[in-house]
Amino acid sequence: MDIAEAILTTVATASTPLLIAATGELVVERSGVLNLGVEGMMLMGAVSGFAVTALTGYPWLGVLAAVIVGAVYSLLFGFLTLTLVTNQVATGLALTLLGVGLSGLIGVPFVGHPGIQMTSLYIPGLTGLPYVGKLLFGEDPLFYLSIVLVIGVSWFLFGTRAGLTLRSVGDNHGSAHALGIPVIRIRYLAVMFGGACAGLAGAQLSIVYTPQWVENMTAGRGWIALALVVFASWRPWRVFAGAYLFGLLTIAELNIQAVDLSTLHQLPGAVYDLLALIKAIPSQFLSSIPYLATVVVLVVISRNRRLTMMNTPASLGRAFVPDR
Amino acid sequence: MKKLLLALTAATALVAATNAQAADKFKACWVYVGAIGDFGYSFQHNQGRLAVEKAFGDKVETTYLENVSEGPDAERAFERLAREGCKLVFGTSFGFMDPEYKVAKRFPKVLFEHATGFKTAKNMGVYNLRWYEGRYVMGQIAAKVSKSHIGGYIVSFPIPEVLMDINAFVLGAHSVDPNFKLKIVWVNSWFDPGKEADAAKALIDQGADVLGQHTDSTAAMQVAETRGVHAFGQASDMIKFGPHAQLTALVDNWAPYYVSRVKAAMDGTWKPDNVWLGIKDDHAVELAPFTNMSDDVKAMAEATEKKIAGGWNPFTGPINKQDGTPWLKDGEVAKDSVLLGMNFYVQGVEGALPK
Amino acid sequence: MRIELVKRPQHSILFSALSPVVALILTLLFGLVLFALLGRNPVTAMYIYFVSPLTEVWQIHELAVKAAPLILIAVGLSVCYRSNNWNIGAEGQLVAGALAGSILPVMFPDFQNFMLLPLMMIMGMIGGALYAGIPAILKVRFNTNEILSSLMLVYVANLFLDWMVRGPWRDPNGHNFPQTIQFSDAATLPAIFPASGRASWDFVFALVAALVIWFMMEKTLKGFEVRVMGQSPRAGRFAGFSSGRIVIFSFVVSGALAGLAGIATVSANINQLQPVISPGYGFTAIIVAFLGRLNPLGIVVAGLVLALSYLGGEAAQTAIGISDKTASVFQGMLLFFVLASDTLIYYRIRIVRSRERAGEVVHGHS
Known part of the structure; x- marks a missing residue:
């Protein structure tokens, strides 16, 4: 396998859970709801996906279970924030806290058992193509699903009437309600979609990425997904770019550590110097680059108020109670 | 309401009863830094605890606290165990040293043991494992098995224990193949399955066909299995996660030590010790069965293991530091105190040591 | 239905x-x-969880130890949240405070006199406040979403602390383990009643902070300003209040208190810096703030309740597994x-x- 292709394949696997979870959260936020419970929902998806796969032997059933559990679990958040109009930030944090604990309790019997990994696609003739074969035709099914998801969400939000309705709910729930749009019902559906996506992202971790269950195995990926949504200024294709950029930075850092500079003298001087410089930087600083980059991008996209206004759901995080 | 009060009284009585009942048993207790479900470091300590229960049956009672953070919470954990009737308390992580030491001073009648630290008291001993002995054997196996002459090594943080093991691994490898190269990747975490898997993939992509790790999850082993390369397990036998990949695993076998210390405490012969256990001490450092290798590699590994069990130290000169300055003269054996504070690479390790 | x-x-x-x-x-x-x-048995379990920790003096001390940083941070966060500023990066501000407050005991260990502890605490507050100032300024200047910028800065602060204790600030005689030198006695925040347990003056700081912030919020113009800007920014602007000033003010207050919590817990309980100094106090404090309904006095109660649940959780582990x-x-x-x-x-x-x-x-x- 060509090394660049190999690295890109690794990047794809690392980016997919971020992409799926962030795309789900994007729809939630576009409807005007901020759910900080992504990490907790992902953990619930990861543990239920692993458990069902282990019990039935079918990874697809595990994925299905994770999607359902994620959606049902998010209903708890929906009921509190939408029906009982509780504070969304606090409720989302509680959802994460509860998810960490519950998934740990549920997962006890499954610790220390290797899971069943979902098999990757194989198309004779195509998967073996040089450079791009493995990348385009040899990934795991959830990779393709994630791409379909982005296309679908992008089309739904900006190409359909229902998507327009959802966005109008997020932009101004007052006028949407006045127009007779069922604000609360749409938000419930959006929250459940976000939960299903987070569950799916969790299942990707426990069934594809590292087929095993361990407590807290998301290791903060839910929070990264949340950051990506804002990073992308609530645009699906920018979420895609952000997730892959983040994955690329992480994987590149590991690869640069492993690379032996003395074998790379044929590289152009500037590239060589850059690699040497990166290798000399303490790894803690390299590890903090993605977080700093997110802050920088946040600043860059938010300083242009007109652009932000155009994309930001104006009702984000604000409670809505219909007055009749 | 009355019922509730009654129930509460009953509960109080019950708690008191369990405490009283416990009084005639010997109570041994553990504090773990991670979850017992990590299938790695804390899992193995807990296996040691279970071995104690098995060895003494009714005569002992054990309990533990898991996921105890190495910060302000640690002191409370030790204080709780000391106050709840534990007679021997094992603190199993380096970061517990100072809180455990403080509590030991306050409870002179309770015995304490601390893993991997260096502070002792009249009622506090320290114990540690010579993991580097196993790493040397692994290095030899890696150099023999590797076809690309490149190994990969996933590590957490540059503390002495980790550097010692890198050095021993490379010394072992170079004893059979001076051209063997070890690529090292720091992931800045003891436990992040995703990142460990990413590091494993990065190393394989860059030509490594044997992986070692000084991090706790089984993710790298699984990657090795799917990618068809070899790997060494860490902390526990990970053969289930890599039936075709695992060559051997560096198993932390705390059980014999825990059993002997609990027995000594029960007999009244316990004294604070400062032990550093290796292969020769009831296989405290245990190498999981040698698998997925040819018979002659296996024979070599077994011979080396035997040589180390016989008292030979892998850190025996001549050994130079990375920059070529001499460290150990011919035949000179490294002092334990130097090893325990190791902050340099030996000659043959590539790359700069992270600061 | x-x-x-x-x-x-x-x-x-x-x-x-x-x-x-x-x-x-x-x-x-x-x-x-x-x-x-x-x-x-549910009743036994509930007893162990919520009652048994209150039956012994040492556990009450531990309750105060655990609750102090939670209350300190949550009281500060309540100012932020009441003014509609969503600072969720208190964990990072805690670390920044611990680092700034440790400058004297780590770099100038010979500087030991009665001024040392107050200086450490003040520097800790300044460190936390400055670090909290970053998302605040970004919000005012560039309209950057503070929830995410403050959260991202948590990771950065933790990695920076990690680098400091492994690199420049590592104890040269510490067997190369990642920790700074031990603080001297003069740099250690003393216990209130050393005879019976380790509850330290940081609990007193927490109570004072709760009272001061309560007074400010309820009885002063500044508090009124904060509340108005939180409930109705439009009305606030008509009243001539500057929303930017309130953003900076609330972040600085909460950052300073988180920083104080950081240096106080390091000084009182850990006595040195190490890679992990907080078991997630900054995040748990968000929960405490809401449990206390963003009221400083309610937060004192909420902090104690949450601390109780931690102690009870440990008691339940050892007593009934x-x-x-x-x-x-x-x-x-x-x-x-x-x-x-x-x-x-x-x-x-x-x-x-x-x-x-x-x-x-x-x-x-x-």
């Missing part, structure tokens, strides 16, 4: 008082079911119940059968 909320004309005083009780009862019921499901995960399940549920019960203060809940609905709209409602 559906549930509808009807806004009360005025918030219900009855439910203001009753809602915490309702939440507590619901949590207790939930606990009984949970323990029964885990196969334990209940997993430590139940503690976070409990905390999550408690917060859910508190948030849900608070709804009753501002709304009446009506269960509406779908068929009735049309009729009701006609009849109107007020």
Whole structure:
């Protein structure tokens, strides 16, 4: 396998859970709801996906279970924030806290058992193509699903009437309600979609990425997904770019550590110097680059108020109670 | 309401009863830094605890606290165990040293043991494992098995224990193949399955066909299995996660030590010790069965293991530091105190040591 | 059938008082079911969880140790949240405070006199405040979402601390382990009653901070400004209040208190810097802030309750072998119940059968 292709394949696997979870959260936020419970929902998806796969032997059933559990679990958040109009930030944090604990309790019997990994696609003739074969035709099914998801969400939000309705709910729930749009019902559906996506992202971790269950195995990926949504200024294709950029930075850092500079003298001087410089930087600083980059991008996209206004759901995080 | 009060009284009585009942048993207790479900470091300590229960049956009672953070919470954990009737308390992580030491001073009648630290008291001993002995054997196996002459090594943080093991691994490898190269990747975490898997993939992509790790999850082993390369397990036998990949695993076998210390405490012969256990001490450092290798590699590994069990130290000169300055003269054996504070690479390790 | 909320004309005083009780009862019921499901005697388990930690003096000390940083941070966060500024990066501000406060004891260990501790605490507050100032300035200047920028800075602060204790600040005689030199006695925050336990002066700081912030919020113009800008920024601007100033003010206050919590807990309990100095205090404090309904005095109670759940969780682990995960399940549920019960203060809940609905709209409602 060509090394660049190999690295890109690794990047794809690392980016997919971020992409799926962030795309789900994007729809939630576009409807005007901020759910900080992504990490907790992902953990619930990861543990239920692993458990069902282990019990039935079918990874697809595990994925299905994770999607359902994620959606049902998010209903708890929906009921509190939408029906009982509780504070969304606090409720989302509680959802994460509860998810960490519950998934740990549920997962006890499954610790220390290797899971069943979902098999990757194989198309004779195509998967073996040089450079791009493995990348385009040899990934795991959830990779393709994630791409379909982005296309679908992008089309739904900006190409359909229902998507327009959802966005109008997020932009101004007052006028949407006045127009007779069922604000609360749409938000419930959006929250459940976000939960299903987070569950799916969790299942990707426990069934594809590292087929095993361990407590807290998301290791903060839910929070990264949340950051990506804002990073992308609530645009699906920018979420895609952000997730892959983040994955690329992480994987590149590991690869640069492993690379032996003395074998790379044929590289152009500037590239060589850059690699040497990166290798000399303490790894803690390299590890903090993605977080700093997110802050920088946040600043860059938010300083242009007109652009932000155009994309930001104006009702984000604000409670809505219909007055009749 | 009355019922509730009654129930509460009953509960109080019950708690008191369990405490009283416990009084005639010997109570041994553990504090773990991670979850017992990590299938790695804390899992193995807990296996040691279970071995104690098995060895003494009714005569002992054990309990533990898991996921105890190495910060302000640690002191409370030790204080709780000391106050709840534990007679021997094992603190199993380096970061517990100072809180455990403080509590030991306050409870002179309770015995304490601390893993991997260096502070002792009249009622506090320290114990540690010579993991580097196993790493040397692994290095030899890696150099023999590797076809690309490149190994990969996933590590957490540059503390002495980790550097010692890198050095021993490379010394072992170079004893059979001076051209063997070890690529090292720091992931800045003891436990992040995703990142460990990413590091494993990065190393394989860059030509490594044997992986070692000084991090706790089984993710790298699984990657090795799917990618068809070899790997060494860490902390526990990970053969289930890599039936075709695992060559051997560096198993932390705390059980014999825990059993002997609990027995000594029960007999009244316990004294604070400062032990550093290796292969020769009831296989405290245990190498999981040698698998997925040819018979002659296996024979070599077994011979080396035997040589180390016989008292030979892998850190025996001549050994130079990375920059070529001499460290150990011919035949000179490294002092334990130097090893325990190791902050340099030996000659043959590539790359700069992270600061 | 559906549930509808009807806004009360005025918030219900009855439910203001009753809602915490309702939440507590619901949590207790939930606990009984949970323990029964885990196969334990529910009453015994509840006793061990919530009562046994209060029966011994040393545990009450530990309660204060655990609650102090939570209360300190949460009180600061309440100012932020009341003014509609969503600082969720207190954990990073705590670390920044611990680092700044440790400059004297680590770099100038010979500087030991009565001024040392006050200076350390002040520097800790400055460190936390400056670090909190970053997301605040970004918000004011560039309109950057503070939830995410403050969260991202948590990771950065933790990695920076990691680098400091492994690199420049590592104890040269510490066997190369990642920690700084031990603080001298002069740099150690003393215990209040050293004879009976280790509860330290940081608990007093927490109580004072709660009182001061309560006074500020309720009795001063500044507090009024904060509340107005939180409830109705438009009205605030008409009144001549500057929203930018409030953003900076609330972030600086909460950052300073988080920084104080950081240096105080390092000085009192750890005596040195190491890669991990906080078991997530900055995040737990967000929960404490909401449990205390963003009222500084309520936060004192909430901090103690949450600390109790940690202690109880440990007691339950050793006494009846209940997993430590139940503690976070409990905390999550408690917060859910508190948030849900608070709804009753501002709304009446009506269960509406779908068929009735049309009729009701006609009849109107007020």
